[in-house]
Amino acid sequence: MTTVSICITCYNYGRYVAEAVESALAQTHPDLDIVVVDDGSTDDSQAALAPYAGRITSIVQENSGQLRSARRAFEASRGDLVIFLDADDLLDPATAARVVAAYAAEPDAARIQWRLRVVGPHGEASNTTFPPSNWTMPSGDLRQHIFLRRTYVWPPTSGNAYPRRVIGKVFDALGNETPLIDSLLAETTPLLGTVVNLDGECGSYRWHGANYSGTSEMRQTATTFLHGRIEENLAIHRVVRRLCDQEGIPGCPTDPTEADDWAFASYRLSSLRVDPSTHPLPDDRRTTVAAKAIGSVLTQPDYAWSARAKRAAWCAVVAFAPEAIALRLIDRAYLTPPTGVAFTQTPVDQESAGRQQRE
Numbered sequence: 001m002t003t004v005s006i007c008i009t010c011y012n013y014g015r016y017v018a019e020a021v022e023s024a025l026a027q028t029h030p031d032l033d034i035v036v037v038d039d040g041s042t043d044d045s046q047a048a049l050a051p052y053a054g055r056i057t058s059i060v061q062e063n064s065g066q067l068r069s070a071r072r073a074f075e076a077s078r079g080d081l082v083i084f085l086d087a088d089d090l091l092d093p094a095t096a097a098r099v100v101a102a103y104a105a106e107p108d109a110a111r112i113q114w115r116l117r118v119v120g121p122h123g124e125a126s127n128t129t130f131p132p133s134n135w136t137m138p139s140g141d142l143r144q145h146i147f148l149r150r151t152y153v154w155p156p157t158s159g160n161a162y163p164r165r166v167i168g169k170v171f172d173a174l175g176n177e178t179p180l181i182d183s184l185l186a187e188t189t190p191l192l193g194t195v196v197n198l199d200g201e202c203g204s205y206r207w208h209g210a211n212y213s214g215t216s217e218m219r220q221t222a223t224t225f226l227h228g229r230i231e232e233n234l235a236i237h238r239v240v241r242r243l244c245d246q247e248g249i250p251g252c253p254t255d256p257t258e259a260d261d262w263a264f265a266s267y268r269l270s271s272l273r274v275d276p277s278t279h280p281l282p283d284d285r286r287t288t289v290a291a292k293a294i295g296s297v298l299t300q301p302d303y304a305w306s307a308r309a310k311r312a313a314w315c316a317v318v319a320f321a322p323e324a325i326a327l328r329l330i331d332r333a334y335l336t337p338p339t340g341v342a343f344t345q346t347p348v349d350q351e352s353a354g355r356q357q358r359e
Helices: 017-025 045-052 066-076 095-105 143-149 164-173 181-192 215-247 262-274 286-298 305-320 323-334 350-358
Strands: 004-010 032-039 057-061 081-086 109-119 160-163 194-206
Touching: 004 017, 004 066, 004 095, 017 032, 017 045, 017 081, 032 045, 032 066, 045 057, 057 066, 066 081, 066 164, 066 181, 081 095, 081 164, 095 109, 095 160, 095 194, 109 181, 143 181, 160 164, 160 181, 164 181, 164 215, 181 194, 181 215, 215 262, 215 323, 262 286, 262 305, 262 323, 286 305, 305 323
Parallel strands: 004 032, 004 081, 032 057, 109 194
Antiparallel strands: 081 160, 109 160
């Protein structure tokens, strides 16, 4: 029987991690392996995990970051298929079983992905999924798309499962890079096989973000955020090139700035507006980066024309509008919670939601 490992990484999520573990234990698939890595939490995470002794593998380490925590969880796991579950997210009861069935039908799959319903801090229901239900998540052979564009619509960490062999190859290609694991796996795993989409939602993504306000605070916060995202993109590209060399995959581009990647171009464009003196790519010029961002988003195959036009207009305004307007748009895009998410006062019943989806 196919074993499914659910690898949970936790850092100061004592208020949520027990729910994540419960959702893993509640899976209808009978062969489970649950590993939790506490990444040096200073809250009550260990107390929250204590009741599960003997039912899960629990590891405590010094704070090392999300990627290293996920890697340690993977190394301690034994599953044929692996799900990385954030400690504040939840899986529907049938998710592991659906993943096993999808992999049996598509044994060349390198990534099985699904949407997550967005819930509030206390599990409140919302009218939103992540990614949104009206966005197309591409599937099939995405290798050339990755080489040409890097960007596609994909779910966050808790919305994916991977064959063990695939994760092992990606981790083998890692050097000292420590990007976010969802970004890393989104760009690398499609190079190793096909991408399969499951219908509907298979879990919940908990939204508990914070707002930032004030121009000086925003500028400092945005600079840190944008520089981090730029370095992350450069780091992932280095891993992609190593992976291609390691696996003999032809066609890998050498320059990450040449890809028609509107998200990467938007980070660079925003960085040039927020603080051009510290921008990490000295050859970048605002007009050329703006042209790359606008041209890339207008030709994105998986976006509706309205979405393309909206993002292209955003790039144009950020590039050429007065500074105050540009900074306001950057703040809204990257540093504030998404608009239009309406939470009810009623927590989502994961079991009922999963049953309704299966029916």
